[in-house]
Every structure is written in structure tokens, then in C-alpha cells.
Amino acid sequence: MSYSKSMSAKSDGKKKGLVKIANKKQVQTKSKDTAKSDSLAQIPDKTLIQILDLMIKSRVLEERLIKIYRAGESYFWIGGPGEEAWGVPIGMLARKGEGPKYDFLHLHYRCTPTLIAMGMDMKDSIRLMMNRVTDPSTGGRNFSNHYCFPKMNIAPVTSPIEVQYGIALGTAHAQKRLGDNAISIVTGGDAGTAEGDFASCLIWASRKGNELPMLITVQNNYWGISTSYEGQHGESAIADRARGFNIRARVVNGNDPVESYIALKEEMDYIRRTGKPSFIESKVSRLYGHSSASGANFVGNEEDCIKSFSEKLISRKLVTEKDIKRMWETYEAEALKATEDARAEGVPAAESIWDHVYANNENSDWRKF
């Protein structure tokens, strides 16, 4: 995707947000506001700075993970640099906690920004990257960015594309039964929407009288590994598919954290208020290619949301270049220290393969039945 394409994605997002929304009247006024460049005024300065800070923290972490891969200290990297403007607001706005009273997050492998915004320690991401025994998500069993934190209802990220869209139905169903206005949030990529599980999600979330409290999102970076969005989609916008199920839907410029934040907040409020699903397609960049398998090199021809948001906040005089430089440096130091710590930690033992095949470690090895 070129820079100009990402810009056109932005204006497209505005247009779609205005035109095709089920609950037209109410949202129209709101989207009009969000689309304006002075939408910054709707968010307290402190929050704006916090958003930038978290975006930088997440980017520093991802770039550190790539360096760990390059240094030969990990086997594989995949992650979300370039999708911070979208991911950070999700983490800031989610109702954080354990169990169906709180929001469930069914994420894919580009969601470090969301986890950072929810307070994940950088070191825990690095432990996962370096497959340490201390890795709290998988104990050294799975790839980078395959997070799992039950304390924050972070459902396990799995490699098979799109399955989280179906699983999220179940947590939303349990949340609806409980009646505490918690919601299930699901994320995934554009190419994955071709899988049947995406359709399953729209169908089950929108059954009349049985609607589920879900925020269904798609991070459209215009790529599925090497396959471009062009040529694989007949629909005008992925969000149109949700509209076909009477699910309220909008498209946002996911490179703009303010537009993303406001849209996410509006939709989360709507879901909590009505118990019904809502859909956001977010247009984002993919700044380091698909994964380490394609080199994990900076691409340079897509919008960098941190660069544009930094410029915005500087021109608003909310931060100085020096402030921003300090943010980068602080987090770089933190990431480096975390890497050194993680490097010194243990690795999983061979005999641990038998752990957790079943609950309470019963029956794991058939030779011992």
C-alpha cells in the first residue's frame, strides 16, 4: 500500500462512516465530529499524550523483538508495528479484568499495542519472543505476539486465521447471560475475512432477539502475506458485510488514533447500552511486512501513524520534539534491560511437554495409563 493509498483510505473511511450506518441520525453527528481534524479537542490533552506515549512504547517493543530475531535469539517474529493508532485505544477503553463481568479480547498476532495499553510488562512479550520458561502466555510454547493473559481476559491468540471470530461468540453469550454490560472484542486481518468463521461471527452475533454484545473489528492493512487486497474482494468495504446483517458498522482511519479512539468509545458505549453488536473496519499500515519470514524490514511507503501523530501533537504544542525523543529513549532502555533479563532466564525443560495435556496433569502420557 502506498502512502497516497493510505491517505485515500482515510478519506474513504470518513465517507463510509457518514453514509451507511444503521442508526444514522445519532451517529452522523458524531462521525462528523470525529472526521474533523480538530477532533483532538474531544479528547483531554493528557489522554492524547498518553496515547502517543503508549504507541511509542509498543513500537519500541516490536522493534526490539525484531532485533532479537535478527540477533538469532528467536526463531520467528510476527507483530503489529504500524497498527498502534488503532490498537492502543482498544486497550485503553476495554473494561479490564477476569471473567465475564469484564470485556473479553479475542485478538490476533498484531495486537501488542492493545496489550501495552492494558499494562502488559514489556518483559512478558520478550519472554514469549525468546521462548523462556517464564513466558506467562505460553511458557515458551508459542510464537511472538501469541499472547494469553486470563487476568485481563486476553483469550489465547492462535495461529489459525479467523477462529477467534467464532470463539468470541461464546464469551459474548456468557456475558449477555450475566447482564453486566461487558462485551467481547474481536480483531483480525482483512484477508482472513474470507474464512467461514468471519461469516459465522456475523450470523450468530446478529440473530434477531439474540443479538450478542460484541465489537467485531477488522484491521485492514491491505495485505494477506504477499497477496494484495485488490483482486480478492468484491465488496466495496468489508464493513458492508456487517451491514447486510443489520449490524451497525463503520470504517475508520486506523492510522489516526483520535478518530480510532472516538469511534471505539462510541461503539463500545453503544454495545454496552443496547447489548447489540457493532462493527468497525479500521484501515491501517503494515510497516515491517508480514513477519520475519519476509525479512521484517521497514517498508517506508506506508503512513507511519506515530510519525503523523507526533507531528500533530507537536504542532498543537502538546509535546515538544524533545519530549518525544525522551519517550523513545526511555522505552528503548526499558526494552534493552528487559531483553537482558529475559536472556538470563530459564528455558522450558524437555520433560515439560507432558504438562497441561489435561487439567491437573492427569493422563498426559498414554504409556502411564
Add this chain to the structure above:
Amino acid sequence: MANMAQAIRLALHYSEKNLQLKDVFGQDAGAPLGGVFTATQGLKTSWNTPLDERGIISMAMGIAMAGDRCVAEIQFCDYIFNTIDLLKIAGNTLWCTNGQYQLPMTVMTPVGAGIRGSVYHSHSFDSWASRIQGWKVVMPSTPLDAYGLLLSAIKDPNPVLFLKPKALMRVRGDELIPGEPADEKELKARIDAPIGDRSKWKPEWPGVQDYWIEIGKGKITRHGEQITLVSWGRHLLLANEIADELKQHDGISVEVIDLRSIYPYDWEMIKSSVAKTGRLLIVNEDTEVTNFGEHLIYRVVQELFYELLARPRLIAGKNVPGIGLHPNLEDATVPQKSEIKSAILEIIREVP
């Protein structure tokens, strides 16, 4: 005596009341039908889903992740194949999260031939299921076992696959479920939905009690000395018949083991029986190449080689793509009584 469909219904009712079972769902599982075999009829928590097997399994996984107990049904196991990767994920979630997320969910599905169901209502799933790690897999052959295994499945903290031999759904057992009315007609009047308008019908549930069958434990249904016959599901009933006939007419003593749990399986029971008889035949109706019985035979050969008096054998479904509708085709594909009987006689005559 309850038939297996009624026993399953009673177990689900018991679980709604006592095991915090919150959802029973699947295609046509709710009112008015209560499942194509009526196994979910009249339940408080049963509901109809969209015609989407992947959605059904995913929904169950999410409900379990949120901490609630559910039983999801796939209408026929012939239609479970497009969910295999979800079953994989359900089975590996605990392991992949290093012990963090348990998925206490039960999936039940009718399996096997025997009702002239042609190609897509005759598949088996027991051997397939044995390769999906992290699941417990059970398959009852009597209504009472169905009741006891289903309670254990629902209570279990792991995902459990409950395979219902569809040809046995209307077959009655000879043991009452604790709390079941002794009169069959009374049970029917109380829990079977009437023909016609059911909109105002409500079951009058008998006060059934708990009855647990530990997953992983088989049952010796016929004691014998000369050969061990291991089976499960529909063919177990055939195995019992054959053992009785051979005893009566030929004076041959067959020990029959109802495995009941495919995984984990009751190795101690098989081992001690084969150590005694020295001869083994395994019978089931899933296809014969990489059949689960082959794993059991492998283990018998490894651990009991020098105690064997004859080559262990497996009779399973023929390795062809489907089970044809005409009885000639079905009978040629699925293990038949005569071939099981003659295999037993051959094994018994075999001299080391």
C-alpha cells in the same frame, strides 16, 4: 427401562439442575424437536442454532472460556469434519496456554452405521477423535452408561467428546438409572413430547440421582478365559451376543471388554485380560487403516508379546470412502456377526 435417547435427556436434565449446565445447543436441539434423536427434548436450556457446525463448536469454546458449562451437539458426526481444526484448538488450548485456560465443554454427536443411513449418516469418528489431543473421548453402549458417562463428561474440566451410537438410541438397557420410574410407559408419558402440538407441553422430570462412570474405565461385560474381545458402542452389544452364543453352542469362553472410553483408555483392564487369555480380537466400525484398535494392538504386542498365544486381530470398517445404502454394501463394509464369530474361532484354533 429408558432407551439411550431418554437416558441422555435425563442426564442433561440432572446436569441443568445439579452441575450448572447452562446451555445445550445444536441444530434442531431445542423446541419443538429436541434433536433428531430427541435426546435434548424438553430441556430448560436447549436451543436451536444456525446450521453452522463451526459456529457451534466455536460457541462452545467461548462459553467454556468464560467459565460456563455447556453441551454442544453436532447433528451427525458425518458433519463434524469441517470443525476438526477447532476441535484441535479446543484440545490444545490448555497446553498452548501453559495450563492457563481450561475448556470444560462437552460435544456430543451420533456416530456409526446400522440404520441404513447411506454415505453421510453412517460415518464413525472414534478413531479420528483418538488423534485429537487434549480431548477425552467416550462412547457408551447402554443407556445407564450413557447417563453415567455424560454426567462425568459435563463435570470434567477438559473438553469431552461424547459419541452416541445412533443405532442404539432407541435400544433399552436392563438396568434402571437411579430415580428412574420402573415402568417404561410412565417414563415415556412423563418425558417424551407428544405427537402434534407441543407448544404447551412440559416434561415431568423424574427425580433422577447422580451416577458416575469414571472416564477412562472400561467394563467387563462377559467374563471368560480363552480370548479377550474388546469393543465399544454398537458392536459391544454384538460382542456380548457372540460371547453368549459361543459359550452355549461351542463351549468357548470369551471375555468381553466394553472399553467405554476411547481416550484415556483402560489399559489395565485390557492388559490383565489379555495376560490371562493370551488371545485378542478388537472390533469397531471406524475404518481399518490407522484404526484406534491398531494402537491397542501395538501396545499389546509391546507389553505382552511373550504372553500371546495367537496373533492379535482387528476387525473394523473396510477402508473404502463410504458406506453404501444397499444392505449388501453396508453389510460388506461394517463388521458383521458372522465374520467376528469366525475370527474368534480362528484365533482360538491358532497354535503358537
